[in-house]
Structure formats: structure tokens, C-alpha cells
Amino acid sequence: MLSARRSTIWHPLQIMTSSSDTPPNYDQDRFRVVNDWETAHNAALELFSLQAELIDKEVKLAKAQRILSKLKEQSAAEFSRIHSKKGSLSKIFSFGRSKEQTETENDAQASFEKSHSEERQQAEVVEELQSKVKSLTSMRATTIEQAAASDSLWSRMLPTGHIPTAEEMDSEEALQKADSDVEEAHKQVETLSRARLSIQHAHKYFSDALKVSDDLNPASKGGALSEGMGGDLVNMSKQNDYKAAIRQAEKAQTCLDECIRCLETYWYTVPSDYAADFDALKTSGITQMKRIYDLMYDGSGAESNVRGSVRTMLERQENAYKHLTRAAVWTQERVPECEIAENQAKLRREEARGRLAAFWKKA
Numbered sequence: 001m002l003s004a005r006r007s008t009i010w011h012p013l014q015i016m017t018s019s020s021d022t023p024p025n026y027d028q029d030r031f032r033v034v035n036d037w038e039t040a041h042n043a044a045l046e047l048f049s050l051q052a053e054l055i056d057k058e059v060k061l062a063k064a065q066r067i068l069s070k071l072k073e074q075s076a077a078e079f080s081r082i083h084s085k086k087g088s089l090s091k092i093f094s095f096g097r098s099k100e101q102t103e104t105e106n107d108a109q110a111s112f113e114k115s116h117s118e119e120r121q122q123a124e125v126v127e128e129l130q131s132k133v134k135s136l137t138s139m140r141a142t143t144i145e146q147a148a149a150s151d152s153l154w155s156r157m158l159p160t161g162h163i164p165t166a167e168e169m170d171s172e173e174a175l176q177k178a179d180s181d182v183e184e185a186h187k188q189v190e191t192l193s194r195a196r197l198s199i200q201h202a203h204k205y206f207s208d209a210l211k212v213s214d215d216l217n218p219a220s221k222g223g224a225l226s227e228g229m230g231g232d233l234v235n236m237s238k239q240n241d242y243k244a245a246i247r248q249a250e251k252a253q254t255c256l257d258e259c260i261r262c263l264e265t266y267w268y269t270v271p272s273d274y275a276a277d278f279d280a281l282k283t284s285g286i287t288q289m290k291r292i293y294d295l296m297y298d299g300s301g302a303e304s305n306v307r308g309s310v311r312t313m314l315e316r317q318e319n320a321y322k323h324l325t326r327a328a329v330w331t332q333e334r335v336p337e338c339e340i341a342e343n344q345a346k347l348r349r350e351e352a353r354g355r356l357a358a359f360w361k362k363a
Contacts, residue, residue: 036149043146047140064129078116202256207321212241253285278327
């Protein structure tokens with residue numbers, strides 16, 4: 001009996017390693033999730049810093065390259081001046097040079113050397129910035145991969161059965177607002193990107209149509225309107241070309257309408273002067289050449305009245321193009337601003353997650 005009882009007694013080592021005392025797997029999993037998220041979280045914070053630094057260096061690089069280009073042109077002009085054929089001949093026949101000529105040549109040489117020195121210095125600046133941009137771009141690519149897991153891991157961070165404190169609940173509300181801000185910022189980027197694409201197509205279609213209109217309407221370039229009028233004077237080929245241009249203008253109008261539709265939700269972001277361009281386009285449209293075609297080729301109305309009407313429509317068409325160009329420039333420049341705002345919103349969300357995670361780690 002004694003031996004039987006002894007056989008049921010557990011060894012101390014067995015007690016310590018008993019499966020009933022081993023931490024549950026979900027705790028181990030959550031520990032790994034927390035560590036993995038912290039790694040991704042830190043990478044995300046670093047990513048925003050890298051992106052800001054990269055944008056700054058790219059702007060400086062573009063400026064430095066423009067300066068270098070001007071210095072190269074200046075150096076080339078100086079070099080050409082002192083090594084011109086006339087200058088070479090004057091050096092051969094040095095006895096014929098006056099003191100003033102010699103001083104002028106010396107000044108030109110000194111000017112070239114100064115320009116060339118500035119060019120070399122600026123080239124070094126450009127090379128250094130290019131190296132930094134390349135390095136930052138590589139670092140960003142690596143960091144993007146590390147930060148990508150932050151969103152997916154965050155949903156697994158909430159501890160089971162945890163009762164939040166009042167301070168923690170405030171952090172949760174702040175995070176909810178940050179989430180909402182990111183969602184709204186992303187939606188604005190998508191909408192403005194579609195608006196940009198639409199107005200870019202509108203500008204391209206309208207530009208193509210205007211090229212045909214200018215060729216068929218000399219008056220649009222200051223020529224005589226009579227050359228493009230009179231049914232007997234205009235052959236069928238020109239009419240077909242004009243009809244094709246009208247179709248291009250109609251495509252442009254469709255794209256413009258889509259751009260304006262996209263901007264309706266964010267109309268409050270359009271500055272007043274650019275809003276005036278859009279309003280003018282809403283009023284006039286960009287299909288004036290359809291009316292011009294009808295005036296020129298339907299054969300109705302007195303010729304003098306037609307002339308005046310066509311000139312009026314050509315002026316409206318030109319004004320519409322100016323408004324469209326300005327509107328397109330603003331829309332194109334607005335998208336990067338929205339992207340910056342989205343990145344800032346994501347940064348605020350990541351910081352809010354970090355504050356809330358500090359509570360959860362204690363749970």
C-alpha cells in the first residue's frame with residue numbers, strides 16, 4: 001500500500017513543468033503581438049520623419065539643380081566669349097591689341113573662372129543632395145515594409161476582459177477621432193486625385209480641339225474670318241475635321257463635369273479666385289466650337305451677324321481655355337497638399353495608438 005501511495009506523489013520538477021501551470025498559448029501569442037506591434041509602431045513613426053526629410057531634400061535638390069543649370073549656361077556663355085574666333089585672332093596678332101582690349105579679355109577670363117568655380121561648387125551641392133535623397137529613399141522603402149504591419153497588428157492588441165480606466169477611455173476617444181480624421185483625409189486624397197485626373201483629361205482634349213479650331217478659324221489667330229466661312233468655300237474635309245474637334249471638346253466637357261462633381265464635397269477648400277474660374281466654366285462650358293460650327297456652316301443668318309457671333313464665341317472659347325488652365329493647375333497642386341494632410345493624420349493616429357497601448361501593456 002505504501003509503495004502504491006508513493007507512486008502517486010509528484011516529483012517537484014514535475015510540478016514545476018506541469019502542463020496545468022504553463023502560461024496559456026494566447027498569452028504568449030499576445031506577448032508576441034505586442035512586441036511585433038511596437039516594432040511596426042516605431043517604424044511607422046520613423047517613416048513619417050523620413051518622409052518629411054525626404055520631401056525637404058527633394059525640394060532643395062530641385063532648387064539646386066535649377067541654380068546649377070543657370071550657372072552652366074553662364075559658364076558656357078563666358079567660355080564662348082573668350083574663345084570666339086575673333087578673340088583667337090586677336091591673340092595671334094597681339095601687337096594689334098590696345099590696352100583696353102587686353103583689359104577686356106582679362107576681365108572676360110576672370111569672369112569665366114569665377115562662373116566656372118561657382119558651377120563646380122554648386123555641382124558638389126547637387127551631388128551631395130542627390131546622395132542624401134537616394135539614401136533616404138532606400139531607408140524609406142525598408143521602413144515602409146516594417147511599418148506596414150502596424151494596422152493589422154493593432155486589431156489584436158486589445159487585452160481580453162480588460163476594464164478601462166477613465167483616463168484610458170479618454171485615450172480611446174482620442175484614437176477614435178484620429179481614426180476618423182485618417183479616413184476623411186484618405187477619402188479627400190482619393191476624391192481630389194480623381195478630380196485631378198479628370199481635369200487633366202479635360203485640358204488635353206480641349207487643347208487638341210483648339211488646335212483644330214485655330215487652323216480652321218483664322219480669326220482665332222487674328223486672321224480674316226471670311227476664309228473660314230461660306231458653304232461653297234469650305235470643303236467637306238474641313239467640316240469633318242471640325243466635327244472631330246467638336247467631339248474632342250464634348251469629351252473635355254464630360255471630364256470637366258466629373259472634376260466639378262468631385263470637388264463639390266470639398267468646395268470650401270477652393271480659394272475664391274480659383275472658385276471664380278470654376279464658376280465661369282460652369283456658366284460658359286467648353287463646347288463653344290459646336291455653336292461656332294452651327295453659325296459658320298448651317299447657312300442661316302446674315303453674314304455680318306454671323307461674323308460678329310463667331311468672333312464672340314471665339315473670345316468665349318479663349319477665355320474658357322484660360323479658366324480651365326488655371327483650374328487645372330490648382331487641382332494638380334492641391335493633391336500633394338491633401339497627401340501631406342493624410343500623412344499628418346496618420347502620424348497623429350499612430351501617436352494616439354502609442355498612448356493607448358501604454359495602458360494595455362499594464363493590463
